[in-house]
Amino acid sequence: MLGLRERQTAPGSTKPARSGGTAPDGPPVDRRSEAGLDWLNFFTANLQTAFGPFVSVYLTQRAWTQSDIGMVLSVGYAASMISQVPAGALVDATRQKTRAAGAAILAIIAGALMLAFFPTLLPVMAAEVSHGFASCMLGPAIAAISLALAGRAAGAAGLRLGRNARYASIGNGVAAGLMAVVGSTLGARAVFILGAGMAVPGLFALRLIRTAAPADAPRTAAAGPPQPAREGIFRLLADRRLLWFALCCAAFTLSNAYMLPLAASEATASLGNDASLLIGACIVGPQIIVALLSPAAGRVAEQRGRRPVLIAGMVALPVRGLALALISGHPGWATWALIPVQLLDGISGAAFGVLVPLVTSDITRGTGRFNLCMGVIGLAMGAAAAASTFAGGMVADQSPPLAFLVLAGIGGLGVVLAAVMPETR
Amino acid sequence: MVCLALTMPVLRATDAPAPPAASTPLPKQAAAPAAPPPAKIAKVEANGILGRAVQGPDGHQIGRVVDVLVDGGGHVRAAVIDFGGFLGVGTRRVAVDWADLTFPASGSDADIKLDLTADQIKNAPLYTDQTKAAAVAEPPAKTLPGPQAKAGDPGQAPDAPKSK
Numbered sequence: 001m002l003g004l005r006e007r008q009t010a011p012g013s014t015k016p017a018r019s020g021g022t023a024p025d026g027p028p029v030d031r032r033s034e035a036g037l038d039w040l041n042f043f044t045a046n047l048q049t050a051f052g053p054f055v056s057v058y059l060t061q062r063a064w065t066q067s068d069i070g071m072v073l074s075v076g077y078a079a080s081m082i083s084q085v086p087a088g089a090l091v092d093a094t095r096q097k098t099r100a101a102g103a104a105i106l107a108i109i110a111g112a113l114m115l116a117f118f119p120t121l122l123p124v125m126a127a128e129v130s131h132g133f134a135s136c137m138l139g140p141a142i143a144a145i146s147l148a149l150a151g152r153a154a155g156a157a158g159l160r161l162g163r164n165a166r167y168a169s170i171g172n173g174v175a176a177g178l179m180a181v182v183g184s185t186l187g188a189r190a191v192f193i194l195g196a197g198m199a200v201p202g203l204f205a206l207r208l209i210r211t212a213a214p215a216d217a218p219r220t221a222a223a224g225p226p227q228p229a230r231e232g233i234f235r236l237l238a239d240r241r242l243l244w245f246a247l248c249c250a251a252f253t254l255s256n257a258y259m260l261p262l263a264a265s266e267a268t269a270s271l272g273n274d275a276s277l278l279i280g281a282c283i284v285g286p287q288i289i290v291a292l293l294s295p296a297a298g299r300v301a302e303q304r305g306r307r308p309v310l311i312a313g314m315v316a317l318p319v320r321g322l323a324l325a326l327i328s329g330h331p332g333w334a335t336w337a338l339i340p341v342q343l344l345d346g347i348s349g350a351a352f353g354v355l356v357p358l359v360t361s362d363i364t365r366g367t368g369r370f371n372l373c374m375g376v377i378g379l380a381m382g383a384a385a386a387a388s389t390f391a392g393g394m395v396a397d398q399s400p401p402l403a404f405l406v407l408a409g410i411g412g413l414g415v416v417l418a419a420v421m422p423e424t425r
Numbered sequence: 426m427v428c429l430a431l432t433m434p435v436l437r438a439t440d441a442p443a444p445p446a447a448s449t450p451l452p453k454q455a456a457a458p459a460a461p462p463p464a465k466i467a468k469v470e471a472n473g474i475l476g477r478a479v480q481g482p483d484g485h486q487i488g489r490v491v492d493v494l495v496d497g498g499g500h501v502r503a504a505v506i507d508f509g510g511f512l513g514v515g516t517r518r519v520a521v522d523w524a525d526l527t528f529p530a531s532g533s534d535a536d537i538k539l540d541l542t543a544d545q546i547k548n549a550p551l552y553t554d555q556t557k558a559a560a561v562a563e564p565p566a567k568t569l570p571g572p573q574a575k576a577g578d579p580g581q582a583p584d585a586p587k588s589k
Contacts, residue, residue: 263515268509
């Protein structure tokens with residue numbers, strides 16, 4: 001099905017085919033779908049922000065005990081880890097990826113509202129679990145829709161994924177800023193209502209998208225659901241390229257995940273309450289860089305190959321870790337140097353935002369297992385994030401600069417991994 | 426909103442009036458362990474403080490109470506507060522001496538006041554482990570202004586904890 005773009009006519013879609021839609025051949029010109037996908041990325045990015053560390057702040061304000069908060073967050077984390085691969089398999093089995101994405105957005109909106117209006121143990125736990133599962137569906141589903149929309153024209157996938165990362169990062173930055181303002185003026189509950197409200201336009205954006213057949217559809221069964229070939233999964237999981245890439249992503253997250261929390265905690269120790277502004281800049285700043293760089297990351301990945309982008313994203317880590325270690329040793333006004341150093345995170349963010357779906361799509365081409373493999377990568381990154389926080393925290397208890405050096409070292413290891421990883425283009 | 430417990434009925438076991446069962450001594454062999462008497466209900470002007478906002482002497486809100494530390498004698502010694510951060514990122518958790526907190530009148534949801542500014546507790550050691558002795562931040566000196574040891578010395582100024 002190379003070069004072929006098909007419109008899916010699923011039983012549920014009552015809308016007649018639009019004349020200006022996807023052409024059966026040639027470059028994709030479906031501007032309406034493209035714009036829908038842009039805004040889908042923009043409006044769903046905030047859902048991750050709202051459910052992040054802010055849940056802990058909110059529940060603390062609701063007079064929750066720290067042990068209950070810890071338990072609920074652990075349950076949410078466990079749910080998202082357990083559901084990574086099954087959620088991916090579910091999306092793979094769904095013919096209409098837009099439906100899967102829509103269901104996931106609805107579930108996440110419901111979870112945010114439950115947090116806002118029923119902040120007691122069981123509803124919050126249910127919200128965390130459903131958010132965990134739904135977000136495991138949403139990310140891969142959006143990527144799958146994007147690849148289907150981009151079609152098989154040379155270089156189209158990278159450009160489309162670059163655009164995704166751009167709009168998602170703008171959405172993230174805007175949401176973080178809005179949430180901070182709303183949280184400090186209207187209270188913590190309003191943050192979740194805002195999060196839910198911001199996701200609603202995402203549902204409308206989703207309706208603008210006309211999906212073509214999934215880009216990873218098996219060649220033999222382009223129109224039907226992928227054949228359930230169980231041994232196919234295991235053959236795919238044994239693919240060395242998938243293993244390499246999962247390792248790269250794990251090394252990246254292991255190095256990256258704890259850098260910002262530790263740097264932010266150091267900033268608070270150094271600047272007191274003034275640090276809030278600085279930390280906000282450290283969170284929003286890199287999103288601006290991602291927005292600027294990710295289209296270029298997608299273009300380079302298509303023209304020069306995945307590896308240069310992977311190496312660039314990875315090299316930013318040890319550089320950042322070393323700079324953070326330096327700043328950590330010099331409290332006071334040097335702390336403001338965190339803002340430019342954190343901008344390096346934008347390089348990594350742009351690279352991995354584009355590469356995770358792109359390389360996964362390379363590896364799974366023609367297998368019908370794109371979303372499952374996205375789940376595998378998500379699992380590797382999720383486990384690495386927890387390990388980063390745990391191990392990083394233990395080292396930081398002894399010496400924060402040492403913790404940054406260790407994280408930088410892991411990032412250096414990641415550079416080596418990226419350099420030897422086989423090209424997947 | 427914080428869950429306020431004002432004039433909360435409180436169950437007490439110690440000074441409950443002797444119920445009839447206890448006043449008439451029973452033959453020991455007859456009653457298996459006698460059912461404990463029902464608790465007396467008293468009204469106490471007191472509020473919950475978990476999740477309450479804490480304000481520094483400069484009037485700026487600096488954090489929220491997340492836990493209360495008691496010593497072996499049951500005396501409240503310190504409050505654990507989360508302060509700083511942006512949307513939950515970069516928050517620091519430190520323990521501050523209970524004696525340095527001033528509470529609003531019962532029933533008010535005004536901020537709890539702390540005698541320390543954010544600047545004074547920013548370097549205080551992190552409170553991490555429930556099971557270990559906590560390092561508690563105290564003001565440099567309660568009466569004499571002057572630079573002295575300001576944090577983390579449990580041996581210094583063993584103020585008798587005010588019981589409220």
